[in-house]
Amino acid sequence: MNINGRLTKDATVSKTTTGKEVVNFTIAVNDGYKNKQGEWVDTTEFIDCAFWRTSVVASWLKQGLFVELYGQISTRAWIGKDGAPQAGLTFSTSSIKPAWGTASKVDAVQDYKTTENNSLVNEDQTDGLPF
Template sequence: MQHLTARVTQDARVKTFENGRSVVNFKVVKNRYYKNKEGKRIEQAEFFQCSYWRTAKIAPYITKGQVVELLGEPSADCYIGIDGKPVPVMRLKVNEIIFHSAQKKAEEKSTDNTNKNTAESSDDLPF
């Protein structure tokens, strides 16, 4: 199981199958920082395609810009792009989602530099 805190890059989509089972699909991005050989700080975005099979009722809450904490099973895939080069794809089969309130830009610029992201109570969600 992998634990991942990331930002949703597009609103969730629900796909319902003929047997009545549904899956919620969405994408997230996590920024990773490291220093190169010269000591320069590098930022690299890592994108994940996520699927959540437990309930489709969660889909309206997974919106672009939302910060989520995910626990799930990662896998890697690859396909050939239009240019003929392999394109890696990271996937995450999500078992658990924890929602965080979005941090406003004004708060980011505040002088107290406190982290205002807090997990929302699971009592507020209808599932």
């Protein structure tokens, strides 16, 4: 699944109880439609995202950056501060492509993917095969 949106704030890195790092960020996805009166109505949805492959991307995932993401939706559940069960959706991102935005040095950022040993490689340097 692909989604596009603009980061609402700088990405953060957190660790699980087992020490695995995850990059968390939220994107705003804008859309719109015409209502029955023919007026244009703008809508914005906010999507929580997680990137588990490497924390290096957090250095350039800055507020305002427009990104194209590939991944899948996953569910999460937790107990809130009030003790009530909570649930939500997270977009588990497997590929991040910066499109354009206000982050510094966006022009220097390429489309990256990770290899099995978690090192970053430029996607243009792969063999081009889709599998």
